[in-house]
Amino acid sequence: MGVSLKQIAERLNLSIATVSWTLNDLGDKKNISRKTQERVRQCAREMNYKPNLLARGLNTGKSSILGLIIPDITDAFYSTMARRIEKEAERAGYSLMICNSDSSQAQEDRMLTMFLSKQVDGIIIAPTKLSRNKILKLQEGGYPIVTFDRVFEDANINSVVVDNFEASYNIVNSMVRHGARHIAIITTNQYLYTMNLRNMGYKAALEENGLQVVESLMADIPFNNYEKNIIDALDSIYRHEPKVDGFFFTTHILALEAFRYFFDHQININDGYQLGCIHAIPALRILCPSMRIAMMPVDEIGTNTVRIVTECIDTKKQGIKRTVEKVVCKCSYTDADNLENE
Amino acid sequence: MGVSLKQIAERLNLSIATVSWTLNDLGDKKNISRKTQERVRQCAREMNYKPNLLARGLNTGKSSILGLIIPDITDAFYSTMARRIEKEAERAGYSLMICNSDSSQAQEDRMLTMFLSKQVDGIIIAPTKLSRNKILKLQEGGYPIVTFDRVFEDANINSVVVDNFEASYNIVNSMVRHGARHIAIITTNQYLYTMNLRNMGYKAALEENGLQVVESLMADIPFNNYEKNIIDALDSIYRHEPKVDGFFFTTHILALEAFRYFFDHQININDGYQLGCIHAIPALRILCPSMRIAMMPVDEIGTNTVRIVTECIDTKKQGIKRTVEKVVCKCSYTDADNLENE
DNA sequence: CTGAAAGCGCTTACAG
DNA sequence: CTGAAAGCGCTTACAG
Numbered sequence: 001m002g003v004s005l006k007q008i009a010e011r012l013n014l015s016i017a018t019v020s021w022t023l024n025d026l027g028d029k030k031n032i033s034r035k036t037q038e039r040v041r042q043c044a045r046e047m048n049y050k051p052n053l054l055a056r057g058l059n060t061g062k063s064s065i066l067g068l069i070i071p072d073i074t075d076a077f078y079s080t081m082a083r084r085i086e087k088e089a090e091r092a093g094y095s096l097m098i099c100n101s102d103s104s105q106a107q108e109d110r111m112l113t114m115f116l117s118k119q120v121d122g123i124i125i126a127p128t129k130l131s132r133n134k135i136l137k138l139q140e141g142g143y144p145i146v147t148f149d150r151v152f153e154d155a156n157i158n159s160v161v162v163d164n165f166e167a168s169y170n171i172v173n174s175m176v177r178h179g180a181r182h183i184a185i186i187t188t189n190q191y192l193y194t195m196n197l198r199n200m201g202y203k204a205a206l207e208e209n210g211l212q213v214v215e216s217l218m219a220d221i222p223f224n225n226y227e228k229n230i231i232d233a234l235d236s237i238y239r240h241e242p243k244v245d246g247f248f249f250t251t252h253i254l255a256l257e258a259f260r261y262f263f264d265h266q267i268n269i270n271d272g273y274q275l276g277c278i279h280a281i282p283a284l285r286i287l288c289p290s291m292r293i294a295m296m297p298v299d300e301i302g303t304n305t306v307r308i309v310t311e312c313i314d315t316k317k318q319g320i321k322r323t324v325e326k327v328v329c330k331c332s333y334t335d336a337d338n339l340e341n342e
Numbered sequence: 343m344g345v346s347l348k349q350i351a352e353r354l355n356l357s358i359a360t361v362s363w364t365l366n367d368l369g370d371k372k373n374i375s376r377k378t379q380e381r382v383r384q385c386a387r388e389m390n391y392k393p394n395l396l397a398r399g400l401n402t403g404k405s406s407i408l409g410l411i412i413p414d415i416t417d418a419f420y421s422t423m424a425r426r427i428e429k430e431a432e433r434a435g436y437s438l439m440i441c442n443s444d445s446s447q448a449q450e451d452r453m454l455t456m457f458l459s460k461q462v463d464g465i466i467i468a469p470t471k472l473s474r475n476k477i478l479k480l481q482e483g484g485y486p487i488v489t490f491d492r493v494f495e496d497a498n499i500n501s502v503v504v505d506n507f508e509a510s511y512n513i514v515n516s517m518v519r520h521g522a523r524h525i526a527i528i529t530t531n532q533y534l535y536t537m538n539l540r541n542m543g544y545k546a547a548l549e550e551n552g553l554q555v556v557e558s559l560m561a562d563i564p565f566n567n568y569e570k571n572i573i574d575a576l577d578s579i580y581r582h583e584p585k586v587d588g589f590f591f592t593t594h595i596l597a598l599e600a601f602r603y604f605f606d607h608q609i610n611i612n613d614g615y616q617l618g619c620i621h622a623i624p625a626l627r628i629l630c631p632s633m634r635i636a637m638m639p640v641d642e643i644g645t646n647t648v649r650i651v652t653e654c655i656d657t658k659k660q661g662i663k664r665t666v667e668k669v670v671c672k673c674s675y676t677d678a679d680n681l682e683n684e
Numbered sequence: 685c686t687g688a689a690a691g692c693g694c695t696t697a698c699a700g
Numbered sequence: 701c702t703g704a705a706a707g708c709g710c711t712t713a714c715a716g
Contacts, residue, residue, distance in 0.1 A: 002458070004693055015703045020695065031701055053459045054400045055693035058708045063396060065460075073440075074421045083416055083442060095456060098415075098440050100425060114437060116344070117395045118407075256625060263628050283598060283625030286605050346709055357687045362711065373685055397709035400692045 003047045012043055019044075023051070057119055066094045066309060067115035069125040071103040071150075075253065076281045077296060078126070081149075084302030085124060092310045094121065103189070103223070105130040112138075122309040126150045129192055132157070144312030146321070148305050153193045158312065158321045160304045164194050164278075167294035167327040168201025169208075171276035172248055174292055174331070176209045180246030180274035184217040184237050186258065187250045188226060198250045198278060216240035221254060230257045246274040252281050259287045285333035293330050300325040345389045354385055361386075365393070399461055408436045408651060409457035411467040413445040413492075417595065418623045419638060420468070423491075426644030427466060434652045436463065445531070445565070447472040454480075464651040468492045471534055474499070486654030488663070490647050495535045500654065500663045502646045506536050506620075509636035509669040510543025511550075513618035514590055516634055516673070518551045522588030522616035526559040526579050528600065529592045530568060540592045540620060558582035563596060572599050588616040594623050601629045627675035635672050642667040 005023075009016045014036065021030045022040040043049075057063040066089045070078040086096045097120065101108040105128050112134060115123055122144035127135060132152050138145050139157060146158040175183055185202045189195050203213050219233035237244055247269075249255035255277045262269045269275065269288060276292040277284065284291060308321045347365075351358045356378065363372045364382040385391075399405040408431045412420040428438045439462065443450040447470050454476060457465055464486035469477060474494050480487050481499060488500040517525055527544045531537050545555050561575035579586055589611075591597035597619045604611045611617065611630060618634040619626065626633060650663045 006693075016694080017696080017704085018702060021702095024695085033701065036701085050455060050459045052400070052461060052693050054396045054405060054461050055708090056695075058394070058396045058400055058710085059693080059695045061708075072425070073415065074418065074425055076416065076418075079416045079421045083414070086442060095439070095441070095460075097437070099437070100428060113392060117392045118437075119394060119396050256628075260624075260628050263631075281625070282602075283623075283629070286598075286601050286629060287625070289605075348709075358710080359688085359712080360686060363686095366711085375685065378685085394709050397692090398711075400694085401709080401711045403692075 002052065003044075003049045004052070005049075008040065008043050008047060008049060011047075012039055014040070023049070061119075062121055063119040064094050065118065065120045066096050066306070067111075067118075067120040067123045067125075068096055068098045069101050069108060069111050069115075069123065069127070070098070071101055071126060071128075073098060073100055077149075077252065077279055077298075080298050081126075081302060084298050085306060088302050088306035092306055094310070101128065103128055109134065116143075122146075122313050124148065124305045124309055127152075144309050146305050146308045146312070148301050150192055150194050155322060156320060158308055160301050160308065160323050160325060162296065162301070162325050162327050164197035164327075165201040165204070167278060167329060168198040168248070168250070169205045170201075170329040171278070171292045171294050172202050172205035173209065174329070175246050175248065175274040175276050176205065176211065178274055181211065182214070182217060182241055182244045183211075183246035183248055183274070184219065184241070184244050185248045185250065186219050186221060186230070186233065186254045188221040188223045188254060190220040195250060202248055214241065217244065226254065227257060230254060231261055234258060234261050245272060247276070249275075249277040252277055252279045252284060255284060255291075256281070256287075259284075280333060282333075289334070290332055293333055295328045295330060297325045297327060344394065345386075345391045346394070347391075350382065350385050350389060350391060353389075354381055356382070365391070403461075404463055405461040406436050407460065407462045408438050408648070409453075409460075409462040409465045409467075410438055410440045411443050411450060411453050411457075411465065411469070412440065413443055413468060413470075415440060415442055419491075419594065419621050419640075422640050423468075423644060426640055427648060430644050430648035434648055436652070443470065445470055451476065458485075464488075464655050466490065466647045466651055469494075486651050488647050488650045488654070490643050492534055492536050497664060498662060500650055502643050502650065502665050502667060504638065504643070504667050504669050506539035506669075507543040507546070509620060509671055510540040510590070510592070511547045512543075512671040513620070513634045513636050514544045514547035515551065516671075517588050517590065517616040517618050518547065518553065520616055523553065524556070524559060524583055524586045525553075525588035525590055525616070526561065526583070526586050527590045527592065528561050528563060528572070528575065528596045530563040530565045530596060532562040537592060544590055556583065559586065568596065569599060572596060573603055576600060576603050587614060589618070591617075591619040594619055594621045594626060597626060597633075598623070598629075601626075622675060624675075631676070632674055635675055637670045637672060639667045639669060 005016045005019045009019045018032055019040050021027055022032055022037045023044060027037040068082060068085055073079050073082060082098050089096045099111040101111060108128055108131050124146055126149040127147055135145060136157055148160040151159040151161050172183060187195050187199055206213050219237060221229045221233055270290060275288055278294045279296045280293045304323045347358045347361045351361045360374055361382050363369055364374055364379045365386060369379040410424060410427055415421050415424060424440050431438045441453040443453060450470055450473050466488055468491040469489055477487060478499055490502040493501040493503050514525060529537050529541055548555050559579060561579060563571045563575055617630055620636045621638045622635045646665045
C-alpha cells in the first residue's frame with residue numbers, strides 16, 4: 001500500500017490531524033506554524049504521499065465522482081458527449097465514471113446500483129424508457145441525477161432536453177421547400193419518446209405543406225442487427241415508393257448505414273434527392289455535403305447536465321431542473337446559418 | 343446516506359458480523375443458521391441495502407476498479423477498445439474508469455495519480471512516449487499496469503503489442519504489387535515508436551521492391567490542428583510529386599480527413615490510385631471500398647490487456663508480460679482474407 | 685451458532 | 701500552536 005498520514009505524522013512526531021490539515025491547506029486557518037507546515041509538505045513530497053480517496057470518501061460521504069450512463073460509447077454522439085461531460089466534471093472538481101448500458105434496462109439497472117454502491121455523488125444518464133420509475137424514485141429520495149438525450153415525456157425528472165419536434169419539423173420543412181415530394185423517414189427505437197417526437201415533427205412538416213403522410217415511406221428499424229434491417233427497409237421503400245425523392249434520417253448511425261446501401265446499389269444520392277439527418281458525424285459531410293443537418297448542441301448539453309447535477313449536490317434544495325437547448329438546423333454540414341433564417 | 347449493516351443488525355438484534363457474512367455468502371461457511379440467513383436477506387431487501395464500496399475497499403485494500411487511460415475516446419479505435427475492455431473487466435469482476443489523456447503527458451500524469459489515489463486495482467494505458475519512466479517505476483513497485491497501442495521500444499513494461507512494422511510492410515507491399523509506383527505516406531506523431539515502425543515498414547516495402555524512398559512523398563502531420571495541416575501536406579505532395587499514385591495512411595483519422603481533401607479538390611481517389619490504411623472505420627468502406635486495410639485486433643488486445651492486468655493483481659509474481667497480437671491485413675474492408683495469403 | 689473488537693486511512697469537532 | 705479521539709461502513713481474525 002501507499003504512504004499514510006499516520007506514517008508522516010510518526011516520522012515528524014506530529015499528530016495525524018496536523019498533517020491532514022496542512023496537506024488540505026487548512027494550516028493557516030488552524031494556526032499551524034509555517035515552519036511545521038513546510039516540514040509536513042516536504043516530508044509528504046519525499047515519501048510520495050497520495051491521499052487515499054476511499055478513506056476520504058468514506059469519511060466525508062462524498063466520492064468526488066460523477067457517474068455517466070450512456071447507451072454506447074462507440075456512438076460518436078455519445079463519445080463526444082462523454083468527452084465534454086468529463087471536461088466539465090473535471091472543472092467542477094469531479095472525475096467521471098462512464099458506463100455503457102447497451103440500451104438494456106437490466107444493464108442500466110446494474111450500472112445504477114453499482115454507481116450507488118460506489119457512492120458516486122451524482123449521476124448523468126441517457127436512459128432507456130423503462131428506467132423512468134427507478135430514476136424518479138432516486139430523484140425523489142434527494143439523489144442528484146439528471147437525464148439527457150433520451151428524456152421522458154413527463155417533466156418530473158431533471159433533464160436537459162432539446163426540441164426534437166421542432167428540429168425534425170425544420171429539417172423536413174426545408175426539404176419540402178427545396179422540392180422533395182416523397183420523403184421517407186427512417187427511425188429506430190420508435191418507442192422512445194425522443195424518437196416519437198422526431199416522427200411527429202416529420203408528419204407535421206408534411207401536413208403543413210399539404211403532403212400526404214404515406215405509411216410505406218416510414219421505416220422503423222429494429223436496432224438489433226440494424227445493418228441488415230435497414231437494407232430490408234430501404235428495399236421495401238424503393239419497391240413500394242419508387243418515386244421517393246428524399247430521406248430523413250432520425251440518427252446519424254442510420255444515415256451512414258443507408259449510404260452503404262446507396263453505394264452498394266449504385267444510387268447517386270447526391271443527385272435528385274433531398275436529405276436530412278438528426279445530428280451528423282464528419283464522414284457524412286464527405287458522403288453527402290448537401291444533407292440538411294440538425295446538429296445536437298453537445299457543448300450546451302454537457303455544460304448543463306454537469307451544472308444541474310452539481311447544483312443538486314451542492315444545494316440540497318428540491319425542485320425539478322430542466323433546460324431546453326437549441327438545436328442548430330443547417331442547410332449543410334459546413335453551413336453556419338440556422339435554417340430558420342431561410 | 344444509505345442503509346448500513348449496522349442498521350440491519352440493530353433491527354434484527356444480530357451482530358454486524360453475522361449480517362456481513364450472510365450478505366457475502368459466507369453464511370454457510372460461518373455456520374449461520376439458515377433461518378437467520380433468510381431473515382437477514384429478507385431485511386436487506388426490504389431496507390434496500392446497498393453495500394458501501396468505499397468502506398469495503400478501504401478495508402480490503404481493493405477497489406474492484408480498473409483504470410483505463412486513452413488519448414481520446416472520440417477516436418473510434420479507442421472507443422471500441424474501451425467498450426471491449428469494459429466488457430472484459432466486467433467479466434473479471436471489475437468496473438472500469440475511463441479517462442482521456444489528450445495525448446498530453448501532464449494530463450496523463452494527473453490521471454495516473456488520480457487513479458492511484460482512488461485505489462484503482464490496476465491500470466491499462468495507451469501511453470504517451472514521455473510517461474515511460476513513471477509507468478516503469480509503478481510496475482517495478484509491483485503495481486499492476488499494462489500498456490497497449492502506444493507501447494515503448496524496450497520490453498521492460500507489460501504490454502500488448504502488434505507488429506506495426508509488418509502490418510505496414512504488408513499493406514505497402516501489396517499496393518506496389520498492384521501497380522503503385524509513387525506512394526505517399528501520411529504519418530502523425532512520428533515521434534511515437536509505433537508510428538516510427540509504420541514508417542519503417544513503408545520504407546522497407548518500397549526498397550524491397552526496388553522503389554526509391556522520396557522525401558517529398560512523406561508527410562508528417564502535426565496532430566494539433568491536423569484538419570488544416572493535412573491540407574497543406576497534400577497540397578505539397580501534389581505540387582512536388584504530381585505523379586503520386588498511392589496513399590498509405592498510418593491512421594484512419596488521417597485517411598478520413600484526406601478524403602475530405604480529395605472530395606473538395608474533386609480528385610477521384612477510386613480511380614488510378616492504390617490506397618492503404620492502418621485500421622479503419624465503417625465510413626471508409628463506403629468512401630473507398632478498395633482500400634487495403636490493416637485491421638487492429640480490438641478483441642484480442644482487449645482480452646489480453648485485462649488478462650495481464652488481472653493476473654498481475656492476483657498473482658503478485660514479477661516478470662514482464664507481453665503478448666504480440668496479429669494484425670489482419672485485408673485487400674478491402676469487407677475482405678475476409680489476410681493479405682499475406684496473396 | 686453468534687458476537688465483540690480491531691482496523692482500513694482519512695476528517696473534524698472538541699479541548700487545551 | 702497542536703493533539704487525542706470519535707467515527708465513516710465495512711471485513712475478519714479471535715473467542716466462546
